[in-house]
Amino acid sequence: MQYSSATLIDKYLRTRKIPSTACSGCGLGINHKVVVQAINELDLKVNDIIWGTSIGCAGRQTFATWQGDGFAGTHGRVYAIARGLRIALPPEKKIICTVGDGDAFGIGLMHLIHSARSNVDMTVIVNDNLGYQSTGGQFGFTTPQGAHTDSSPYGMFEHNLMSEGMDVMHILKGAGATFLARHVAMDGQRAVESVKRAILNPGFSLVHMPYPCPTNFASRELGSRNQVNIYRWIKERAKPLEEADENTVWATGVWHDATGSRPEFSEHVWGAVNKIRKTGAL
Amino acid sequence: MKRFLETGNFAITEGAILAGCRFFCGYPITPATELAEAMSKRLPQEGGVYLQAEDECAAMHVCIGASLGGMKAMTATSGPGYILYADPFGWALGCEMPLVVVNSGRVGPVSGITGAPGQGEFYLTRYPTQGGNFEAITLAPNSAQEAMAMVVEAFYLSERFRMPVTVLGDQLITDGFEDITVPENEDEMKEMGFRTWPRSFCAGPDFYPYSDSLDIPPVQMGSGAGGLCSDWTPTEQGYDIEEVEAHHKHAYRLIYKVRNHRDLFNHLYEKKYMDDDPDLVVVSYGTPSRVVNTAVDRARAEGMKVGALRLINLWPFPDEHFKRKTKYLSVELNWDGELVREVQRAAPKDSEVHFLGSCGDLPTIPDLLETFEKLLKNQPLERKGWTLEAW
Ligand code: SF4
Numbered sequence: 001m002q003y004s005s006a007t008l009i010d011k012y013l014r015t016r017k018i019p020s021t022a023c024s025g026c027g028l029g030i031n032h033k034v035v036v037q038a039i040n041e042l043d044l045k046v047n048d049i050i051w052g053t054s055i056g057c058a059g060r061q062t063f064a065t066w067q068g069d070g071f072a073g074t075h076g077r078v079y080a081i082a083r084g085l086r087i088a089l090p091p092e093k094k095i096i097c098t099v100g101d102g103d104a105f106g107i108g109l110m111h112l113i114h115s116a117r118s119n120v121d122m123t124v125i126v127n128d129n130l131g132y133q134s135t136g137g138q139f140g141f142t143t144p145q146g147a148h149t150d151s152s153p154y155g156m157f158e159h160n161l162m163s164e165g166m167d168v169m170h171i172l173k174g175a176g177a178t179f180l181a182r183h184v185a186m187d188g189q190r191a192v193e194s195v196k197r198a199i200l201n202p203g204f205s206l207v208h209m210p211y212p213c214p215t216n217f218a219s220r221e222l223g224s225r226n227q228v229n230i231y232r233w234i235k236e237r238a239k240p241l242e243e244a245d246e247n248t249v250w251a252t253g254v255w256h257d258a259t260g261s262r263p264e265f266s267e268h269v270w271g272a273v274n275k276i277r278k279t280g281a282l
Numbered sequence: 283m284k285r286f287l288e289t290g291n292f293a294i295t296e297g298a299i300l301a302g303c304r305f306f307c308g309y310p311i312t313p314a315t316e317l318a319e320a321m322s323k324r325l326p327q328e329g330g331v332y333l334q335a336e337d338e339c340a341a342m343h344v345c346i347g348a349s350l351g352g353m354k355a356m357t358a359t360s361g362p363g364y365i366l367y368a369d370p371f372g373w374a375l376g377c378e379m380p381l382v383v384v385n386s387g388r389v390g391p392v393s394g395i396t397g398a399p400g401q402g403e404f405y406l407t408r409y410p411t412q413g414g415n416f417e418a419i420t421l422a423p424n425s426a427q428e429a430m431a432m433v434v435e436a437f438y439l440s441e442r443f444r445m446p447v448t449v450l451g452d453q454l455i456t457d458g459f460e461d462i463t464v465p466e467n468e469d470e471m472k473e474m475g476f477r478t479w480p481r482s483f484c485a486g487p488d489f490y491p492y493s494d495s496l497d498i499p500p501v502q503m504g505s506g507a508g509g510l511c512s513d514w515t516p517t518e519q520g521y522d523i524e525e526v527e528a529h530h531k532h533a534y535r536l537i538y539k540v541r542n543h544r545d546l547f548n549h550l551y552e553k554k555y556m557d558d559d560p561d562l563v564v565v566s567y568g569t570p571s572r573v574v575n576t577a578v579d580r581a582r583a584e585g586m587k588v589g590a591l592r593l594i595n596l597w598p599f600p601d602e603h604f605k606r607k608t609k610y611l612s613v614e615l616n617w618d619g620e621l622v623r624e625v626q627r628a629a630p631k632d633s634e635v636h637f638l639g640s641c642g643d644l645p646t647i648p649d650l651l652e653t654f655e656k657l658l659k660n661q662p663l664e665r666k667g668w669t670l671e672a673w
Contacts, residue, residue, distance in 0.1 A: 014508075016521070047506020064510050064521050069486065069503040071350060071377075072512035072522070073343070074369055080335065080343035081350065081373075084307065087331050088351020089504050111343075114336045269331055276326035 008036045012046060013065050020061040025227035027185040027211030028061055031127050034183075034209070035098065038195035049094045050085065054078045054108070056134045057213070058100035058127035076108025079115040082122045086266045094123070094199060101128035104206075105141045105161055105168050112206075116177040119203040120265040125195065126206060129213040137216030142168060142208075144237065144249050147221050162249065169255045172206055178262060179205035180255040184238040185212060186231065187252055194254055201259045202267075210234060210250055283474075284464045290426035290456040294384060294449070295320040296464050297430035298356050300471060301437035301478055303382070304330030305355040307344040309337055309363060312396040313453040314386040317358040338363035342370035342383070349379045350511065352502045354437060354481055358384035360453075361403050362393055364410070371446055372411035375418075375536060377511040378444040378490060379500055380481070382436045387452040387568075387615070389642040398642035399452035401568060401615035407448045408597045415533035417540035420448040420596040421550065422567040426460040432594070434476045439547065441479040442496050443539060450596065452615065454569040454644075485509055489520035492531035494538040541598055550594035551603060554578055559606065560589030562657055565625050566613040567593045570644055574613050577650035588654050593621075604628035609657055611636045613645055636663060 009018050013036065022028050039049065051066035053059040055075050063072045073081045082095050089095070104112055104126045115122065131140040131149050138151035145163040146155040161168040169180050179201040183191035191209065198205035211234075212218065218230035237249040244251040263271075275282055286292065294317055298306070306321040308314070322332040331348075335341035338359055345355040359367065364385045374381050385407065389400035407420040419439055423429040432449050440447040465471045471478070482499035486509025490498055501509040501520065510520030515529045554575055556563070566574045571592040578590040591603055604610070607630040612622035614637070622637040629635055638645060638653050656663055 045506070049506075050503045053512075060522070063512055063514075067508060068506040069509045071503065071510065072514065074373055074513045077339065077343045077369065077373070080340040081347040083333075084305070084344035084347020084349070084355070085351045085503060086347070087305065087333070088348045088353045093504055110336055111340050114340070269333070273326045273329065273331055277329055280327075 003037055003040060005033060008033065008040055012036050012039065012067055014067055017065045020065070022057065022061045023215040025212075025214040025225070026057070027213070027231070028057060028127055028129070030185040031125065031209045031211050032062055032065070032098070034191045035096065035125055035195055038192045038199060041192065042196055042199060044094070044199075048092070049096055050089070052078045052082055052095060052097035054097070054099040054103040056100035056102055056132070057129055058098055059103065060134065062098040076103050076106065076111060078103070079108055079111040079122075079124070083115055083118065083120050083265070086120050086122065087269060089266075091121070091267060095121070096123045096125065096199065098125045098127060101126055101130070101142050102132050102140050113171070113175040116172050116175040116204045116206075118265040119176055119178055119262045121202050122204060123195070123198045124206040126208045128208060128210040130210060130217045133213045133216040137220055142210075147217075149217070149220050169208065173256045176204070176262065177206055177256065178203035178258045181253065182208040182250060182255060183252050184210050184234050184250055186235055190253070197254065197257065197259075202264045203259070203262060210238070283466060283470050286462045286464065287459055288426070288462050289316065289459055290429045290451065291316040291320050293426040293430035293462045294358070294433050294456070295324050297433035298382065298437070299324060299328050299330075300465065300476065301354065301434045302480070303354045303356045303437065304328065305345065305348040305353045306330070306357065307333040307335050307341045307348070307355070308357050308359065309335050309341045311338070311360045311363045313388055313457050314358045314360045314363070314384065317384060317386070317456060338366035339369050342367045342381070343373070345381055346370055346374050346379055349374075349381050349500070350503050352481060352483065352504070354380070356382040356384065356433075358386065360386050360388050361390050361400070364403055364406060368411045372413060373513050374446040375411060375416045376513055377501070379446070379511070380440040380444055381446040382433060382440055382449065383446055384433070384449045384451065386456040387450065395642055397453065399454045399569060399615055399644075400642065401452060401570070401620070403450065404596065404620035407450050410448065416536040418448070418597045419443065419445070419540060419547070420450050421547075422450045422594055422596050423455060424568050424571045424592065426455060426458060426462050429455050430462065430464070431474065431476060434478065438477050438479045441481060442546070443543070444498060444500050445540075450568070452568050487519045489516050489518060490535065492518065492535060494535065494542040496539060496543055544598055547595045548600055548602065551600060552590075552592040552594065554590035555582055556589040556591060558587070560608065561587045562589070562609045562611060562654060563606070564588060564590045564611045564613060564654070565593070565621065566590070567596060567621065568615070570613050570615055570640070573644050573647060574650065577647045577654070580647065581651060581654050584651075586654055586658055588658075599624050599628060601628040605630065607633050609634040609636070611638060611653065611657060613638045613650070615640060615644070617641045
């Protein structure tokens with residue numbers, strides 16, 4: 001099922017913020033559309049969703065794009081805000097947070113882990129532009145090993161969350177997340193299907209979505225801002241989970257689906273509160 | 283009304299519940315831990331939620347989230363945690379989100395002594411976050427009973443001003459056992475001078491008017507009407523904008539909604555022997571003021587013309603109490619002198635302003651009396667083994 005951008009914009013987005021101020025050729029718009037398309041395919045309404053964002057390219061470009069309610073948190077903190085908000089909101093309201101890789105896997109990782117631990121019903125879409133691009137192009141914690149950036153002029157040689165057999169998805173799974181998926185921006189409908197499952201999971205869901213940044217990442221690593229090059233570069237390094245080999249950087253698809261395996265945070269907390277209130281004990 | 287022999291932590295908990303607080307998120311830290319424990323016990327009984335966060339920064343952000351969803355929320359910490367509130371404090375100030383923050387001061391810097399009272403966050407409560415362009419409200423009780431009243435008042439002010447309000451106590455207030463009276467209904471609350479303000483609801487898209495006006499409901503998420511809140515400079519609808527003029531309007535509101543409504547809290551001070559133009563005015567806040575009050579009573583009995591001025595609202599600083607040209611002595615639970623600098627600034631030009639600090643324990647009455655006497659006789663104050671600025 002494909003929808004024209006114009007249909008989705010009219011239905012869900014604030015025209016004032018579309019098109020965004022993202023650089024031309026930026027892959028963020030594709031990811032953004034994937035999320036809105038998933039919402040549309042689930043037939044959700046504007047007032048069903050509270051949209052959270054963070055900092056950096058991903059946060060800034062997606063803030064206030066949703067026609068309904070939205071908020072932006074400071075560096076890495078949106079997951080903690082969402083946790084408090086979840087307690088105050090009726091359970092049927094959905095929280096979707098579109099954030100960046102630095103926000104989620106760097107400064108906010110501890111808050112993210114504790115949101116997964118609590119199984120807070122929210123869907124986190126990590127739009128990964130392979131580093132810190134809004135500050136000019138420094139490496140991040142999921143920047144592919146060896147990549148050249150402004151702060152890794154010799155190639156990224158630090159241990160990170162996507163190297164030496166390590167994957168940030170394992171950390172989140174261990175922390176208790178109940179739905180995890182990864183898709184690169186060019187995964188199309190496969191990505192939409194995962195985002196739909198993430199939104200429907202009544203618990204903590206995260207979809208990691210690496211996307212091409214022609215302006216900073218590509219110009220440093222590939223020596224060119226030509227978007228064709230960076231799109232191809234990412235595509236060559238991504239493969240569906242079942243086909244992944246040693247050259248795969250991004251194994252895509254559903255990583256972990258434990259929908260319904262653990263009680264959801266706010267339901268769990270309010271259930272306990274109501275019981276204590278009635279009986280004085282748990 | 284019910285009477286208890288209980289701690290300030292108990293009093294603060296009951297005060298918060300009376301004010302309508304139904305959400306608390308904190309991180310254990312001495313000497314504020316018992317407050318979190320008391321909340322974890324009491325809130326579920328009242329249909330509220332207690333959560334423990336992974337750190338202080340998260341704790342206040344979680345509270346912000348609950349407030350953003352329409353709940354009255356509170357958090358509590360001590361100095362090393364209060365500094366970690368700097369990040370969420372900015373968010374709550376900028377987004378105009380009501381919240382109450384209790385700080386039980388201990389000796390610093392940094393972790394210092396966990397179980398000894400301190401007053402090292404006087405300025406930190408004025409500048410609790412980065413970036414400037416805001417005004418802060420801080421209330422400083424000096425007893426468990428008053429801590430209860432000030433927490434209720436903090437909720438009242440935080441709702442009307444749409445901002446986080448700090449209650450600055452110290453270890454003696456939160457941990458000390460005292461005789462506490464808890465009102466049991468609204469009439470009794472009124473009788474005790476407690477005022478409350480209900481949470482009201484702004485669905486958006488209007489974020490605020492560019493004015494100093496009060497009683498504007500905070501933005502609340504959940505209706506789908508397009509309410510927006512962010513850490514960026516907002517437009518009137520809450521959009522982020524990078525224009526200096528918009529920021530001027532934003533800063534104007536954050537500063538002057540407080541400064542232009544000081545009448546709401548400038549009655550929060552205590553005067554003793556101040557009607558006959560005393561030759562020495564002893565200024566203090568929090569627990570040192572209790573020793574100061576006793577010492578001033580003794581000094582009067584001995585014929586010294588000394589008065590005491592105890593500040594309860596610390597910020598905005600109550601300059602209006604320092605119009606008289608006389609000698610001032612600031613008594614504080616720190617050695618670097620913090621309140622004294624504001625007294626020096628607020629007092630008439632060429633007033634004599636002196637400082638007596640103590641660190642980790644209260645000043646003694648003989649020490650205070652000796653200091654009063656020397657100041658009244660124009661004798662120099664004896665300095666101990668450390669160097670102080672000559673005030
Ligand atoms: S810097 Fe990169 S990620 Fe950011 S908007 Fe430009 S192209 Fe997109």
